[in-house]
Amino acid sequence: MKKIIALVRGDGSGPEMMAVACAVAVEAAKKDGVEIVFEETPMGWCAYKEYGDTLPPQSFKRAVEIGTIFFGAVGDPAFDNTIGGEKPEMKPEARCLLALRKRMALLLNFRPMIFYPELRHLSPLRPELIPDWVVKQIFIRFLLQDTYFGNLDLMDLFPIEIRVSLGIKLKKDVIGDEDMITDLAYFFRETVEKYMRAAFIHAQQLGLPLISVDKANVMSRYEFWRKIATKIGGEFPDVPLRHQFVDSANALLFVPEKLHGVIACGNEHGDILSDGAAAALGSMGMMCSSAINPDTGAAMFESGAGTAPSLAGQDKANPLGRILSAALMLRHIGAPVGAEAIEKAVMLVLRDGWRTADLSSGTECSDKIIGTRAMGEKVLSYL
Ligand code: IPM
Numbered sequence: 066m067k068k069i070i071a072l073v074r075g076d077g078s079g080p081e082m083m084a085v086a087c088a089v090a091v092e093a094a095k096k097d098g099v100e101i102v103f104e105e106t107p108m109g110w111c112a113y114k115e116y117g118d119t120l121p122p123q124s125f126k127r128a129v130e131i132g133t134i135f136f137g138a139v140g141d142p143a144f145d146n147t148i149g150g151e152k153p154e155m156k157p158e159a160r161c162l163l164a165l166r167k168r169m170a171l172l173l174n175f176r177p178m179i180f181y182p183e184l185r186h187l188s189p190l191r192p193e194l195i196p197d198w199v200v201k202q203i204f205i206r207f208l209l210q211d212t213y214f215g216n217l218d219l220m221d222l223f224p225i226e227i228r229v230s231l232g233i234k235l236k237k238d239v240i241g242d243e244d245m246i247t248d249l250a251y252f253f254r255e256t257v258e259k260y261m262r263a264a265f266i267h268a269q270q271l272g273l274p275l276i277s278v279d280k281a282n283v284m285s286r287y288e289f290w291r292k293i294a295t296k297i298g299g300e301f302p303d304v305p306l307r308h309q310f311v312d313s314a315n316a317l318l319f320v321p322e323k324l325h326g327v328i329a330c331g332n333e334h335g336d337i338l339s340d341g342a343a344a345a346l347g348s349m350g351m352m353c354s355s356a357i358n359p360d361t362g363a364a365m366f367e368s369g370a371g372t373a374p375s376l377a378g379q380d381k382a383n384p385l386g387r388i389l390s391a392a393l394m395l396r397h398i399g400a401p402v403g404a405e406a407i408e409k410a411v412m413l414v415l416r417d418g419w420r421t422a423d424l425s426s427g428t429e430c431s432d433k434i435i436g437t438r439a440m441g442e443k444v445l446s447y448l
């Protein structure tokens with residue numbers, strides 16, 4: 066079976082990391098008889114240089130049409146301050162990601178935290194608090210609506226006088242001398258129900274409890290969220306449901322085993338919590354992420370880590386987060402054997418002591434510290 070995937074190589078060290086992640090994906094998918102063909106859909110500052118837009122319309126259209134995107138991170142502070150200073154709307158992180166999430170209705174953002182015992186010493190947590198393989202923390206962030214899209218989505222509901230009096234503006238229209246500014250946050254019942262059901266199904270399949278994160282003690286939309294979580298939970302009597310306030314969930318990030326389960330959280334809460342959780346992995350470079358539309362199957366695979374611009378062109382950035390995102394992608398496109406093989410290969414590479422610079426603590430033999438390309442080759446050889 067042939068599978069076309071839209072490829073965004075991205076900025077900074079993105080292209081170096083994506084080159085090795087793509088090679089690993091192509092090789093691993095062969096185990097399931099899947100032939101992956103990447104089609105370039107350039108986005109980010111690299112695309113701006115060529116097309117005058119960080120989200121060129123033809124790239125956007127084609128990526129949406131293809132429906133499966135392998136997304137290297139976009140963004141580079143060097144351009145944010147120059148071209149981005151004059152044209153802030155071009156800053157690619159929000160421009161590209163939010164447009165793709167919205168257009169493709171990517172409701173579910175999976176951010177599984179995979180704790181590798183070999184990286185334990187790099188974690189900011191006390192060693193005895195680092196979980197072993199038994200602890201699973203699967204964040205499923207609600208990736209639409211909420212504060213991220215409120216003003217944009219609800220703009221037309223309000224007459225101009227009301228918008229002015231409430232300070233409802235789009236980000237691009239903010240001048241800075243407003244007396245009041247408002248970001249509208251909203252959840253639609255139908256969407257939250259669909260999301261919760263998907264999260265519960267996932268928890269059920271994995272035999273994990275569902276931890277629903279909210280701020281129901283203060284906010285009405287989270288009171289609503291909690292009621293829906295409880296109602297949908299009734300459909301899954303075999304999945305234990307726990308409600309957790311977001312502030313206390315944040316404190317529990319320092320004791321990961323207390324957040325063992327599928328963690329359901331709103332868009333903004335999920336953004337913040339998942340980075341905090343990833344810090345415990347030892348390096349942000351180890352985080353993987355997928356965004357999925359549960360109705361159409363449209364999906365985007367990215368890494369939580371950024372573009373590592375300071376390492377660009379030096380063959381130093383850690384590609385493992387991208388490679389692990391490729392495993393999520395393979396599982397999604399029907400190549401589960403390849404997905405499993407990638408995850409196992411990463412584990413073996415780390416077990417045998419191979420490290421990119423960000424994963425080295427200074428105690429490793431220097432000949433075990435390898436670059437982006439060599440790390441890709443190691444993973445390939447362990448496939
Ligand atoms: C993430 C990022 C994005 C977000 C930004 C770059 C738009 O932080 O995927 O977590 O806030 O969702």
Ligand code: MG
Nearest residue numbers: 336337340369
């Ligand atoms: Mg984030």
